[in-house]
Amino acid sequence: MSVTKVELADLVYEQMKLDKKYASELVDMFFEELKDALVKEGDIQLSGFGKFSVKEKKERKGRNPKTKKPLTISERKVATFHHSQVLKERLNSK
Amino acid sequence: MNKSNLIAVFSEKANLSKRNAEQFVNLMIDAMTEALNNGERVEIRGFGSFVVRTYAAYEGRNPKTGETITVNQKKLPFFKAGKDLLARIND
Numbered sequence: 001m002s003v004t005k006v007e008l009a010d011l012v013y014e015q016m017k018l019d020k021k022y023a024s025e026l027v028d029m030f031f032e033e034l035k036d037a038l039v040k041e042g043d044i045q046l047s048g049f050g051k052f053s054v055k056e057k058k059e060r061k062g063r064n065p066k067t068k069k070p071l072t073i074s075e076r077k078v079a080t081f082h083h084s085q086v087l088k089e090r091l092n093s094k
Numbered sequence: 095m096n097k098s099n100l101i102a103v104f105s106e107k108a109n110l111s112k113r114n115a116e117q118f119v120n121l122m123i124d125a126m127t128e129a130l131n132n133g134e135r136v137e138i139r140g141f142g143s144f145v146v147r148t149y150a151a152y153e154g155r156n157p158k159t160g161e162t163i164t165v166n167q168k169k170l171p172f173f174k175a176g177k178d179l180l181a182r183i184n185d
Contacts, residue, residue, distance in 0.1 A: 001135075002129075002135035002143075003125070003126070003136045004137050004138065005139065007125075008122060011121060012118065015121060016117060016121070026108055026118060029107060030122055031138050031141040033100065035178070035179050037095045037100065038183060039183055039185075044095045045095070045097070046096075046100070046123055047096065047097050048123065048127075050171070052173070077180075077184050078175065078180070078183075079180065079183060081142075081173030087171060088171075091131055091170070092169055
């Protein structure tokens with residue numbers, strides 16, 4: 001089972017008593033906003049959850065695992081997430 | 095950007111009151127935490143997905159004192175960025 005935007009929108013509809021269509025638009029906007037913030041500011045800190053950041057990766061040599069052919073992996077940016085202590089504690093308490 | 099900036103920006107863009115925007119952002123975070131806590135995967139198309147991985151207990155060492163200690167089994171969340179997010183940060 002996985003939770004997707006559909007389940008999140010249902011929850012907004014139930015808990016905030018908002019129109020279903022509007023709830024789903026808000027969920028879309030929320031993740032668009034997170035993406036915008038990462039693009040523009042490079043990081044987002046959500047207390048109690050974790051921190052997203054954009055990291056720069058240098059060009060490096062790798063190989064295609066299928067063909068074993070060596071190739072150069074170009075310079076790129078990646079998005080990483082580091083969990084907060086609170087989230088780790090939640091996941092490890094039962 | 096932190097949670098309060100996010101709430102402020104979101105309240106303006108979504109035309110929600112500050113209070114509702116705050117409730118909404120907290121609801122998103124709580125729902126994702128809750129899902130992960132139940133062992134579910136969170137998959138947001140275009141943004142990324144979260145999964146919980148379980149790490150077995152192991153014998154570790156306190157690097158300062160050299161003392162051997164048992165590190166208990168633990169669960170940690172992992173995030174994998176989605177295609178659209180990667181495309182946008184590399185644009």
